[in-house]
Amino acid sequence: MQAPELTIVLPAYNESKNIKPLVDKIAQAMGSITHEVIVVDDNSPDDTAGITRNLVSEYPHIRCIRRIGRRGLSGACLEGMMAANAPVVAVMDADMQHDETRLPVMLDEIKNGADLVIGSRYVDGGDHKAGFQQKSRAKGSEIATSMANYITGNYTSDPMSGFFMLTRQTADKAAETVSKDGFKILFDIVSRFGENLTIKEVPFQFRERAEGESKLGFLVTLQFFGLLVSRFTGGLIPMRFMLYALVGFSGLFVHMATLFALFYGAGVDFAVAQFAGAFAAMTSNFALNNSVTYAHRKLKGNQFWVGLFTFYAVCSIGALANVSIAQSLFELRQSTWFAGLAGALMNTVFNYAVTKLVTWRDT
Ligand SMILES: Nc1nc2c(ncn2[C@@H]2O[C@H](COP(=O)(O)OP(=O)(O)OP(=O)(O)O)[C@@H](O)[C@H]2O)c(=O)[nH]1
Numbered sequence: 355m356q357a358p359e360l361t362i363v364l365p366a367y368n369e370s371k372n373i374k375p376l377v378d379k380i381a382q383a384m385g386s387i388t389h390e391v392i393v394v395d396d397n398s399p400d401d402t403a404g405i406t407r408n409l410v411s412e413y414p415h416i417r418c419i420r421r422i423g424r425r426g427l428s429g430a431c432l433e434g435m436m437a438a439n440a441p442v443v444a445v446m447d448a449d450m451q452h453d454e455t456r457l458p459v460m461l462d463e464i465k466n467g468a469d470l471v472i473g474s475r476y477v478d479g480g481d482h483k484a485g486f487q488q489k490s491r492a493k494g495s496e497i498a499t500s501m502a503n504y505i506t507g508n509y510t511s512d513p514m515s516g517f518f519m520l521t522r523q524t525a526d527k528a529a530e531t532v533s534k535d536g537f538k539i540l541f542d543i544v545s546r547f548g549e550n551l552t553i554k555e556v557p558f559q560f561r562e563r564a565e566g567e568s569k570l571g572f573l574v575t576l577q578f579f580g581l582l583v584s585r586f587t588g589g590l591i592p593m594r595f596m597l598y599a600l601v602g603f604s605g606l607f608v609h610m611a612t613l614f615a616l617f618y619g620a621g622v623d624f625a626v627a628q629f630a631g632a633f634a635a636m637t638s639n640f641a642l643n644n645s646v647t648y649a650h651r652k653l654k655g656n657q658f659w660v661g662l663f664t665f666y667a668v669c670s671i672g673a674l675a676n677v678s679i680a681q682s683l684f685e686l687r688q689s690t691w692f693a694g695l696a697g698a699l700m701n702t703v704f705n706y707a708v709t710k711l712v713t714w715r716d717t
Pocket residue numbers: 364365366367368369394395396425426427430446447448449451485486516563567568569570
């Protein structure tokens with residue numbers, strides 16, 4: 355077997371029906387270019403891993419990385435890129451939305467000196483609309499792309515693409531800092547390193563997913579907006595903190611709804627109703643953070659209850675710190691607004707930092 359010139363990484367979750375047809379098409383498109391294919395599967399229930407391994411008799415250059423207990427597209431892409439043997443690595447979706455016939459053209463761009471080549475739906479000759487069944491999703495993609503462009507600084511017309519190729523050297527460098535969380539690793543790479551990379555674009559026509567279901571849901575969209583804000587602040591505010599703060603904001607509504615329902619609806623004493631409101635908010639905050647902010651470390655079974663208990667404990671300490679800071683600022687004759695907000699902000703930062711470590715053990 356010859357050493358591969360190109361590694362093609364296919365992140366795949368429940369893509370068992372797409373793998374074989376896609377690998378066939380890739381083999382056809384590659385012609386004489388020596389290549390290997392790495393499928394990165396997150397232990398898909400549909401046996402994507404088994405199906406991939408069965409292909410080895412036909413395609414000895416195929417390999418599957420099966421990750422247990424982990425989920426996430428960016429992390430999957432990264433792991434595939436790090437396992438590559440070739441000096442050039444391509445990443446493409448496993449659902450046939452990307453055009454494998456563009457791979458040789460992209461490889462030529464790398465040979466001509468590019469560090470990163472992006473399969474773009476937004477340059478002349480490219481198209482994104484055909485890939486989305488609903489018009490609203492095409493529109494959503496356009497809006498997200500222009501927001502991402504605003505933040506990344508126009509290094510590419512399609513920072514949201516999941517189809518790209520880069521040198522091993524670039525991949526190795528990116529891997530050290532790029533976020534393993536989230537769905538859009540290219541956006542992260544371009545926003546961090548765009549300035550120092552020679553970037554080329556190759557147009558392609560985005561196709562409809564062949565089989566199976568989309569994994570882009572509400573959670574992924576929320577995470578993406580968290581990532582946008584995080585990159586907007588130059589990484590100062592972590593993506594997870596954004597999600598945590600958003601969940602905290604939703605807790606305000608839970609708190610007020612409980613307070614009003616108990617105080618006005620059930621005639622409960624104000625202090626008791628307020629206490630119940632705080633408890634309800636903490637509980638819903640914990641449940642939401644567990645499913646959204648820490649989806650990658652979701653606590654289940656007994657761990658869920660232990661997590662809830664530590665969350666209550668940390669939040670209670672946070673509340674005490676909040677009140678004492680606000681009180682000190684107030685005594686220093688700061689405005690009530692400033693004192694109150696400073697206490698609340700400090701409370702959020704404290705709760706975030708400590709529950710991250712203690713409750714979700716996310717280091
Ligand atoms: N290993 C791994 N792969 C994933 C994960 N989430 C998505 N993928 C794969 O990443 C690729 C892109 O995901 P899609 O669900 O197609 O997302 P999309 O293309 O934005 O959405 P559609 O247009 O609806 O297809 C697909 O090959 C997925 O199987 C994940 O958590 N782990």
